[in-house]
Amino acid sequence: MKFLIFIAFLIFIYWYFFIRKKRLTSDKLGELVEELVLDENCRRYIKKEEAIKVEIDGKNYYFCSKKCLSEFLQKISKSQP
Numbered sequence: 001m002k003f004l005i006f007i008a009f010l011i012f013i014y015w016y017f018f019i020r021k022k023r024l025t026s027d028k029l030g031e032l033v034e035e036l037v038l039d040e041n042c043r044r045y046i047k048k049e050e051a052i053k054v055e056i057d058g059k060n061y062y063f064c065s066k067k068c069l070s071e072f073l074q075k076i077s078k079s080q081p
């Protein structure tokens with residue numbers, strides 16, 4: 001019976017450290033998630049490092065593709081004749 005308790009204790013210790021490790025990695029992922037930026041054209045969140053960055057009137061805009069960039073430029077040129 002004591003042996004069974006010992007085994008249960010070992011499993012608990014193993015589980016405890018495993019969960020802790022998992023939490024640490026998800027915290028690191030959380031930092032990466034903060035590096036997402038909004039595509040102003042298709043309203044999708046994209047990774048900042050993969051986005052196309054354009055500065056318009058002193059404001060930074062990010063786009064997932066060149067297509068989104070040109071569509072957005074067309075939109076603002078229509079709204080500001």
Ligand SMILES: [Zn+2]
Pocket residue numbers: 039041042043044063064065068
């Ligand atoms: Zn887009």
